[in-house]
Amino acid sequence: MSLLPLLLERIAADGPITLSDYMAECLLHPEHGYYSSRDPLGVAGDFTTAPEISQMFGELLGLALAQAWVDQGRPAPFTLAELGPGRGTLMADALRATHSVPGFLEAAQLHLIEASPVLRAMQSRALEPHSPVWLDHVQDLPRQPLFLIANEFFDALPIRQFIRDGAGWRERLVGARDKGLVFGLGAVTPQPALSSRLDDTRDGDLVELCPSAAAIMDPVAGRIAGHGGVALIVDYGDWRALGDTFQAVRDHRPADPLTDPGQADLTAHVDFETLALAARKAGCFHARLTPQGVFLERLGITPRAEQLAKPLTGAALDSLVAAHRRLTHPDEMGNLFKVLGVYPASANPPPGLER
DSSP: OOOHHHHHHHHHHOEEEEEEHHHHHHOTTTTTOTTSSSSOTTTTTSSSOOOHHHHHHHHHHHHHHHHHHHHHHHHSSEEEEOOOOTTHHHHHHHHHHHGGGGHHHHHEEEEEEEOOHHHHHHHHHHGGGGGEEESOGGEEEEEEEEEEEEEEEEGSSSOOEEEEETTTTEEEEEEEEEEEEEEEEEEEEEOOGGGGGSSSOOOOOOOEEEEHHHHHHHHHHHHHHHEEEEEHHHHHEEOOOOOOEEEETTTEEEEETSSSTTSSEEOOOOEEEHHHHHHHHTTTTEOOOOOOHHHHHHHHHHHHHHHHHTTTTTTHHHHHHHHHHHHHHHHHHHHHEEEEEEEETTSOOTTTOOO
């Protein structure tokens, strides 16, 4: 049995569901959810993330965290955490690169937030020497200094979509027709969470909300504000959401998000303003939102690429050059992906970022 009959049965009983509920079922259903049943990464999967493109990405993010740790007085112990660690590739690269930073690994207590049992098993194999601890919720992170990475995590959180209609909003819903799924609209209702968007939208504009984004940022920023640390959030999106960015990817190609639910990755662009406001509310500062390519260049990705290139020739060298371009070039991931740094009021922005 697939997820589609279950969704149709639910809709028949209770009516159309929110896009947020649809995404949650498709991604995290215990039996038929996308992340519950597979390794989605790499050539054999549906998409490829920056850590899988090149070791340079994880190395540089790890060293940025380590430098922030040094700048904040080398607190010990501290929590080294990642949200949605994939196969564990990024963290493995970060830990290898920071091995030469005196005291860093000895003081680090590794915690991973991961919902997928398949990916947890892969993370265990990749990170076993570092005794990782898995948590289901960010609220369970220890109350101590926190140095955290979240790469392509927030884009997979379920969203709701609203279309402006006068001074109210109509929610975009998922319903059923002819034994399939279709989009529809709910009745016009006020949405207090969107009251600030009446000034920058017009009738017919679509705005996305991610209900869980601020709820996740709050305990992260709370740990950092109260105990020190830093968070590096890397994802695709921009400062303020406007327009439909909901998408599905299957076999590295765009797919219809309502076809074969549970069989494709579902994401939406991240509204970084929401994360920044949540960080401020919790008592943190945030760095200026910065394109990924600029951030990586500031951290020294080109000299690192040149160092790695010295012994290489042929296809291996071509692959390295292509990886550097894909991570940094404005026409590739360089501008689409952004970096937000969150840090305590008493500290400076993490390396590669500015106030």
